[in-house]
Structures are given as structure tokens and as C-alpha cells.
Amino acid sequence: MPELPEVETIARALRPHLTGRTILGAQVSWARTLALPSARSFKHRIQGQQILEVGRRAKYLHMRLSRDSLLIHLRMTGDLSLGEASAAERFERLRLSLSRPAPEEAALTDRFLIFSDARKFGRVWLTSKPGLILDGLGPEPFSDEFTPAWLHAALKSRRRLLKPLLLDQTFLAGLGNIYTDEALHRARLHPLRSSDSIRPRQAQALWEAIRAVLEEGILNNGASLDWVYRGGEFQNHFRVYDQEGQPCPVCGAKIRRLVVGQRGTHFCPRCQRME
């Protein structure tokens, strides 16, 4: 479930539990979860490091530790939870054991941070140079750098279909399949429009739509789908995503689905025209 709003929700939920605590050890149950370094050195190196800060960049959870950074990417089905029991969770891939919480947080009883991931696509990096992974990403949608003018210029500088371009994390960081479809619908732009055909007013509309959709996602604690559940509510606010055949909430036309860049793409054929 993890696009920007879901990762942001997770970061906010974990922050008060993790900040200041020390990682006592790591248990790896699916070795390929670790992108860097190997399981052996990961366990050795993470031991004893304190968690200084819990943040997010794009769809990465970024934990600053005393010596390294811990980056976690949930991909399709990854999930993070806090636990007290030592019994392994159903899809557990990695478990970090934590020091006791500070005395003023004595109410916290969790002892583990658990990474679960049914499809095993998620990855974790322990590195002293997080920039090598994060610096190539596009701007954060809520940063000052992301402006309507920037977006218009960036769209014009390429010749790509809107849908796949917005999914490209080196173009703009944080959008995934759900929020891209929702943003294009709000901006009344067809997903197959070529990026270099977008006029300034349309770029402005898209900019507003991207921010509005992500904001609404965060306010609703992200979207929960299928059996991967996080307590988010945004799935109840989808206007087009996964709504094939349903009436468009704006004009009543039937929402259509097509495949673009191998991703299911949902849009309103009346609101989102090709011109």
C-alpha cells in the first residue's frame, strides 16, 4: 500500500516510539530483504546504534542512526509494525529488537520493530551514504522547489505520456498508481496526454491536484486495500482508482480502465479528454 501518504502515515506513527531508542540486534528471516549490506554485516553493524530521527523521503522511510542511515522501501506489500511477542508474524522478513523506552515513555511496551512483506519486494539499506540512493529522486511534492512553474517546465522538457511520467520517481517523488490516477482526474487530464502538450493552466491544475490528493491521503492515514490493512480510510474517497464501471462523481459517465505502462489506469472519458 505504500505511496507517499502511506509511508508518511507510518513514519508519523513510528516516530514517537522509535526516536531515542537503541537497536540491540537484528533477526533476518528473508536475506534478500537486505539490499545493503549482507545479512551478516547488517546484524553486526546495526547493533548498538541509536535511532536519532524517523523521517520520509519519497516512498522511503529514512531513519537516521548514530552512525548510519536505515532506509526502508515497502514496495508493494511491505509493512512495519511494533510488537511485544517474539513469535514471528505471518510474512515477517526482518525484526529489530529495541532497547527499553526512555523512563518518560514507560507506557510503551513494544520491544520489536517488525518488517513484514508478503511478496518479498521490499528492501532495506543500512548505509552511511543515503544520498547515493536518495539524491537521484525528483522533488518532494510538498517542497518549495515543487511549483506550478517548475512542473510546467519539467513537463515540457520531456516527451512522455503523463501517467508513466508521474509514476517516474526521478521526475517527481512519491506518487504511485492510486494517487496518480486520482490527481489526473482532479486535473481533468487524460493519462495518455503527452507531457509536452500541457499548457501552463493545465500544469497549474495538475500541481494543485497532486497536492490536494496527497494531502487528502495523509489526512485519511493513507489507503487500506485488500488484506494489507493499516487503518487508513482513503480507499473510501477514490474517485476513479479501482472504480471501473462506476459513475464519475463529477459527471456521471462510466469510469474506464486501460493499461498504460503495464499499470491499471482509471479515468473518466468525459472529464479527461485527449486534447
Added chain:
DNA sequence: CACGAGACCTGTTCGC
């Protein structure tokens, strides 16, 4: 540079 296909993985749902 842009695009499509195939990989990486497992679970659920749908159609016959």
C-alpha cells in the same frame, strides 16, 4: 531518450 516486456514474489479473486 522513450517505451514495452520480463523479472522479482505471493496471495486473492474471478470465470468457467
Added chain:
DNA sequence: TGCGAACAGGTCTCGT
């Protein structure tokens, strides 16, 4: 009921 196909919130790599 059973069984295969299609589908799933993401990203990387390779060939054209």
C-alpha cells in the same frame, strides 16, 4: 468444488 488466469499499492534491467 476445483483450477487456471488475471490482478495487485513498485521498481529494476534489458532490448528496440
